[in-house]
Amino acid sequence: MTSSSLSEFRKHFPATSKGIFTDVAQRGLIPTPVHDSITDYLTSRTDLSWNKEEAFNMVEDTRNTFASFINATPSEIAFTKNVSEGINLIAGAVSWNPGDKVILCPDLEHPANVLPWYNVCKLHGVEITAVDSSGGHFDLDRIASAINERTRVVSVSTVSFSPGFVTDVIGLADICRQRGVRLLVDAAQSVGILHTDVQKLQVDALAVATQKGLLSCYGSGFLYCSSDFAEELRPATLARFSVAAEEGSHETTLTDQQFQYAPAARRFDGGNYNYLGITGARSSLKLLSDIGTPIIETHVRRLSARLATGLLQIGLPVCGGTPGNHLGHIIAVGVSGGGRHYTAQDPAMNILHDRLVKNGVHLSIRKGVLRFSLHGYNNEEDIDQIIDIAASNR
Numbered sequence: 001m002t003s004s005s006l007s008e009f010r011k012h013f014p015a016t017s018k019g020i021f022t023d024v025a026q027r028g029l030i031p032t033p034v035h036d037s038i039t040d041y042l043t044s045r046t047d048l049s050w051n052k053e054e055a056f057n058m059v060e061d062t063r064n065t066f067a068s069f070i071n072a073t074p075s076e077i078a079f080t081k082n083v084s085e086g087i088n089l090i091a092g093a094v095s096w097n098p099g100d101k102v103i104l105c106p107d108l109e110h111p112a113n114v115l116p117w118y119n120v121c122k123l124h125g126v127e128i129t130a131v132d133s134s135g136g137h138f139d140l141d142r143i144a145s146a147i148n149e150r151t152r153v154v155s156v157s158t159v160s161f162s163p164g165f166v167t168d169v170i171g172l173a174d175i176c177r178q179r180g181v182r183l184l185v186d187a188a189q190s191v192g193i194l195h196t197d198v199q200k201l202q203v204d205a206l207a208v209a210t211q212k213g214l215l216s217c218y219g220s221g222f223l224y225c226s227s228d229f230a231e232e233l234r235p236a237t238l239a240r241f242s243v244a245a246e247e248g249s250h251e252t253t254l255t256d257q258q259f260q261y262a263p264a265a266r267r268f269d270g271g272n273y274n275y276l277g278i279t280g281a282r283s284s285l286k287l288l289s290d291i292g293t294p295i296i297e298t299h300v301r302r303l304s305a306r307l308a309t310g311l312l313q314i315g316l317p318v319c320g321g322t323p324g325n326h327l328g329h330i331i332a333v334g335v336s337g338g339g340r341h342y343t344a345q346d347p348a349m350n351i352l353h354d355r356l357v358k359n360g361v362h363l364s365i366r367k368g369v370l371r372f373s374l375h376g377y378n379n380e381e382d383i384d385q386i387i388d389i390a391a392s393n394r
C-alpha cells in the first residue's frame, strides 16, 4: 500500500524521468498539480474571471491546511515570503532590553537564521551568545550551559543546511521551557519531508518557505507562532491584515490609532497576499497531506540509510558515518566545514561532483560537502544509480 502510494506520488513529478533529482535541500521539484493551479491562477487574472472574495477563501483554506499539516491552530499561522522574513518578524517583535541575549550556533546556520539576530544586536543592544557545534550537531549540553538569566531566545535549524543532520528539537525545547527561554526554529530543511508536529516539538515559533520540502514556489512561506508567544509580541511593521478586523470583514475601517493586533500570528500577515504562491502551496499541501508526512519521512529515511551505507561501502567519507538518528533526508559526503557556502576545498569532491552531474544527478555542494537530499518522489533505483556512478569512472 505504502510503496504503491509512493509510486503514484512520483508520477506527479515529470522531472523524475529527466535525471536523478537529489537536491530538494536547494529547491524541490514542482509537481503537476502545483503547476496547474498556478496556471489556473494566471488564466483567471488574464481572462478577468479572478474573484477576490474567492481568493480570500483560498488564503484561509491554505492557512487551515497548513495549520493541520503541522498540528497548529489557524490563527497561529501567518503568510510570509521566506524563512528570513519569518525569523525577522519574530526578532523584530520581541520587546528587547539592552543586554538581552540570543543563543545561536552560527557555524551550522544558514544566513537566514543569523542576520536577523545581528540586526537586533545593532538596533536594540541585544547580544549573541555563539555556541560551537559538535561534529556537525547542535550540542544541547553546550546550549544548556550557555543559557543565563539574560537569555531570551534560542534559534536553531531543525535540520542544518550542511551537513544536514537532524536536530533534537524536542530535547532542546525541553531545556528552553525549563529555563523560560523561547525557542524559534528555522524549519526550511524539514517541513514537507520530515513529519512536523509543533505540539510534540513544543517550539514557540517555526519559519519555513515553500520552495523546498513544500514543493512549490520561491517567495512564499509560512510562519507558525504559538498563541502564547504571539500575544506578547508587537510587530515592527503593521498593515491592514495585521489588525483585528470586524467580524466577516477583510478590510479595516480604522481611522485612528485605537487598534488591536490580529489574534496570534495573524498580526504578522501584513498587506495583500501572494495569491499565486499561496495557490501553489495549497496544491502541494493537499498532495503531501494525501500521502502523509509520516509515510514520506519513513521512506526518505530508509533511502538515506541505503545511500549512506552504499557510499560508505565504496570508501566515501559520509558525514556522521553509519546511519543513525542524525540522518533525515540529507546525506553529506566530504569534510563538513571544508569550504565556503557553495564550495568544497577537496579536489576529490569536486571531481566526484562533476562526474555525478555529467551522469544526470542533481545535487549541491555546501560548505565542503556534496549534499544529496531526498523527498518522497525518490526511489531505490535513484539511490542505486547514484552509488553505481560514484563507484565507477564513467
Ligand SMILES: Cc1ncc(COP(=O)(O)O)c(C=O)c1O
Pocket: 025, 026, 081, 082, 083, 084, 085, 110, 112, 113, 157, 159, 160, 161, 186, 188, 189, 209
Ligand atoms: C536552513 C535554511 N534556512 C533558510 C534557507 C533559505 O532562507 P530564505 O527562505 O529566507 O531564503 C535555507 C536555504 O535556502 C536553508 O537551508
